[in-house]
Every structure is written in structure tokens, then in C-alpha cells.
Amino acid sequence: MDDSFPTDGNPVIQTMQVSELKLDPQNPRLPEELLGQDEPTLLAWLEESETLEELASSMLANGFFAHEPLVVRATDGGAPYVVVEGNRRFATLSILLQLPAAQDGDLHFDFEVEPTDSQLERLRSVPCLVVNHADDVRKFLGFRHIGGLKTWKPEAKARYLETEVDAVAAEGRPSPFKEVGKRVGTNALGVRGPYVALKVLRVAREELGLGDLAAAVLRDRFGVWNRLLNSSEVRDFIGLGDALDYVSVQQSLTELNSENLRRVLTDLLPAEGARLAVLQDSRDATRYGRVIASEVARTTLAAHGDLDLAYQLVDSQTFKKRAWDLTRSVEILTQNIDSFDIGPEEVAIAGSLLTAARNLNAVAGSRLDEAD
Template sequence: MAVNNEISYTSVDNLWLDPLNPRLGRGNTGPAVKQSTIMGLMRDWTLDELAVSFIESGFWPQEALLVVREKLYGKDVLVVVEGNRRLAALKFLKRAADGEKIDRRWKEIVEEIPPPAALFDRVPYIEVSSRKDVEAFLGFRHVTGIKEWKPAEKAEYIAKLIEGSKLTYAQVMRKIGSKTPTVRQNYISYRLLLQMEEQDTISIEHVEEKFSVLFLSLRTEGVQKYLHIDIMAEPNDARTPVPVEYLKQMSNFALWLFGSETRAPIVRDSRQVDQFGQILLSTKAVEYLEKTSRPSFETAFSLAGGDEPEIIRLVDEAAFNVAAALSRAHRYAKSKKLRKAAAQLGQDTLQLLSLFPDLTEELIAEKAK
């Protein structure tokens, strides 16, 4: 039996929350994690909204939990591998209905509308033979589907498929309905996160909470070159993305992109990630970042020549405005205000032209024709 085609029913007390659930966070998962700990971690997952829905509409069979029969805490139990949030909502609701002292919100829910006993006695579930039998469903639902996990949770799940199930990038892609480059980048990003975690100089909490920024940064040539990461590496070669001799660069990278307990990151917005990659391609800009105690993103970007397109845009816009003014300026040849404005424009233009001496000669020659 891979996946049972029939829905079964059991008491909420016979169903166990999954201690391997990626949503609990990397530091909170493992077969020894207690159910009470899991409940505490899930307390703030807006479970009360689900509880109210259960009381008003019941637990629909089409939302049946997916469970696997596993040994947990030394005994064989039904562990929920899909639907942990729904199960936790039921467990909190039952505690409130039984009169246990929990959050006031739960007490108010059961006082307003007492839940029917059948809600806790007949919980629908479908049993699967093993976690592998439901991997594709979980991947599609939570990595690319409508109930997405957070970026770090997605990457961790992909890593488990690659390392635990020994799947290739292409095989994972087919399971979860994503694209192979996306799978590869998620895996390498996750392995980089684990590598950063080993460094005392990196505030890993800051990195993990902005994992999507880490993911985006790896697509830039500048980050790949600065960290010497092979973004096309196969799983065996990607387990340690940054070579040992470039760990100092990795610490710098994490500080600039994510900050620390005492320093804010220089990249303040995810929209600056591509520009950050451009900065890391410039030797002069990187030298500035590495040697300055409080570097500025704007200064580094300028040193990298990143503001050239903006300067060109400003000059183009000024030229367009002057051309538009010239079509009517002759009507106001005696205007003192126009003369003053023209003088300022002339001074600025002369200063700009001084950057290109040969251009001045070309313009004079062109006018003489």
C-alpha cells in the first residue's frame, strides 16, 4: 500500500504532530522533539481561525489529514505528515473544551459556540505507507503550490529530497513541479546557509530570516565570483558551496548583506541585490567595502560605476529640456530671468564638457561647417 484510497476516522488523541515538520524551523525539528514543544512553537500560527471554522462547518473529509504509521517516542503511532496546522488547532480547541488553562482566546471560542464531541472523535485521515509516498504531493503543495512554505522551509525540504532520498535536481523538479535551475539554486542556497551557521563571525538568525535575499543574491555574477561558488554544481560538489580559503569573504558577504547584532546591512532593500552583485564585480568597490568600518552602499555602487546609467539619463533629460526650450526661447531674448538661467546652464555645460576636451573641439568644428 502506497496511499490508501479510503478515508479513515480516529480520535484527535490518536494523532501525533510531526516533529520533522519543516515549518517548525531547522533548530526545532528532530524525532526527539516533544509534542508539547511542537504545540508551543505552533501557538502563533493563527490556529484560532481554523478552530472557528471547524466549529461552524465541521472537519470536511476532503481535508483529511495524511498520516504515516511510524515509531515515535518508542511506540508505533499515527504521525501527521500533511495537516499539522489543522491537527494543532483541534488539539488546542479540545484542551479549551476540556477546561484546561490555555490562552484566553481559546476559552472565548468554546464559550461562544461549544464544539460538538464528534469533532474530536472522528477526525478524517488517509494513511500512507511512508513519507516518500507523499513527497511529491507535499512538494507541489508547499513549494510551488497554493499553500507555500517560507523560502527557508522550501529550501530545507528540497535539500531533504536530495540528500535523504538521493534524488537529482531533475528528479526533484519532476516531483514538486518546479524548474531545475530553481531547485539547484535552492539547494546551494540552503547548503550555504548551513556553511554560514558554522562560522562564529556570522549572525545566522539575520541570514535565515532573509533567506529569500540570500537566494536572490546567488543568481548574480558578482556574488558567485566573490564567494567562488559554482552555481551549476551537482549535489555532491555543492555541499560546501564556498571553498575553505574564501571563508573570510563569506563572513564579509553576510555582514554586508544581512548585518549583525551591532551593524546594519549596507543592502537595505531586496531591490538592491542586483546592484550589490555589480558592486562585488568591482575591485575598487570591494576594496572600499573591506577596508572601511562603516561602508556606504551608495559610495560602493558609485565606485563600481553603477550610477553611470543614472548620470546618462540625467544628461539626456537635460538635453531634451534644452531642445524644447530653444524652440521658443527667442521670444524672450530680453528676459533677465532667462538670461540668468542660461548663464547657469552655460556654466554647468562648460564644466561637463571639460571632462571631454576633444568633444569641445568636435562641437566647435561642427558649428564652423
């Protein structure tokens, strides 16, 4: 690990007993609902979600990798030290060594061959990079995980950036987005986007009564949600607008349209009994924005839950081109009818297609008569 991240002092690497360490309950990488939880709960989540058993096998075979120490910070009373970087490795050690939190959570690894005493003994003390100041911790995390090589998931990044931006703004310094961007190796836009996306979800949860929706999007679809807010149509639809500076962003958060926001958040999640959401992929964000900006397309999307179908209503193709494409599709289907199994259901669908075509012909004819 590169130990040259910016600090006010000189970080020191020293060997520490694993029993002197504890998990960080405010680790930005944790899901938001786990922040502040007790150590057995955090350890259980890490064991379930982070595939620790493979890491445990590696540690037993090779020992702890000295070139990548844990990063720890002393608490006010000294020991125990809080692990601010390397919680996955520390969680693995905790379970292997059966520290109290692992015993309280009844957590253990199921190895075919139990570890030997000597294998465990050499893991009881590990190299740690001791950081003395909270400011140094924040700088390190931003340097390493926002613009560096070991990036966090979008939701964890956003929570870190939120803390940093709000801290800069609270100190009265200008251009918080730009300043934090410089710290983490990005620009103001790279900070403002995830910051705003997270803040909108917080307002939805805490002020607009959309708690369950906001929590689910934050947990499961934050990357797509962040990308979706790049769409000016979506921002306008939810009342967010195009605020650029910190003060304007805070004002825009007070002007959100609750019902429209509910609509967009709902489209990001599978409906009850459905396998997929209306908006399945961030690559569809542009098309979704165009649909949501059109009342007729929005209505179609709400009725059918089909983004492709709704998008046809705002596609730039002319009626003539679209109708001709549909005609050719039916002709090709007819020519290849022998390659399909045809039963009563298929005949009924063909009948529905015939009815729809007759209705289209009648409506087009009436429009022509009106024009005359």
C-alpha cells in the first residue's frame, strides 16, 4: 500500500495485537442501515457479504500480508484502535481467532481441516498504520477510494462525499464541490452528481414520506439513480432543476415534487410480483428521460410498464417510417410462419394484431378526412 497519502503528521507502522482492534461502525463502505450498529452485527454482515472464507484460507496458508497493513486510528482512550481501512481483513482475523464479537455472533469458518495453533498464533499480531487525526483518515479514504485504485461502490462514495462537502460548506469556504473534487482526484461535477443524488433520497426518506422507496433505491439501484439524474428531463420532472453551486442545490432540495419523485423511484424497482424494474439499466437513462417528459408516453409507461413501448411515442421517426417498419415486421413474420409452433394462443394474438391494424387504419383515415 502507498503510505504517502497527505497527512498533517507522519503515519507510523507498528505491530499490534488483533485483540486491540475493533471494527469502525461508521465505515462509509457499510450499508447505511448498518451504520452505528454493534460489532457482532457488523461482523456478521461482513462474513455474509464479503466472501471471507477464501481470505481466511489464504491467511492460514501464507500469513498476513505485511506489505498492506491495516490502517487504524486510536480512540480517545487509546486502545482499542478503530480499523478505518481493512475491515474485511480484520473481520477475517476476528473470526479465525474467535475474538469476543465473533463468539457473540456465533461466527466461524467451516474448514475441512481445522487451523493449527501455530497458524493462528502468527495471525494474532499484524502490521498497522497508525493515523492520529480524523482529518488524516478522511483524506486517506478519499485519496484511496474515490479517485484512487480501490474504489468503493457508488453509494459508499456518495456518503463519503456528502460528509466532506457539508464539512467544507459548514466552514464557510467557497466552492465545496470543487474543493472536495481536488482532494479526491475528480472535478466539481464528479462530486456534485453523487452528492445531489444522495441528498434527494435523504429528502425523499425524511421529509416526503418515501422512506421505503428511497431506502431500496439507495441500497440496490444507487448507481442507476445517480446516472438518471444526469437527464435534464428527469431533473425537471422531479423539480430538481439545474442548480450548480452548493447554496442553489440546497434550495432546489426544498422544491422537489413528491409525487413525481415517487413515480421515478418506483420505476427503478421491480413491481410486486415482477422480476425486473421498468428502468433496468443506466444505459436506458436517456430514453427514460424523454419518456418521462412526455405526458402521453408517461401514461403509456404507467399503463404497460414497458419502456420500449413508451419510447416509441417520443421517437423521432415519422408515422410513415414507423408504420412501414411494422408492416415489414408482419410480412417477415408471415413468411416465416412455418418455423413457429402455432396454437390457439398464437391465433388469438394474430387476431389482436389484425384488430389493432384495422383501428390504426380507421383513425388515420379519419384524420385525413378532417384535414380535407
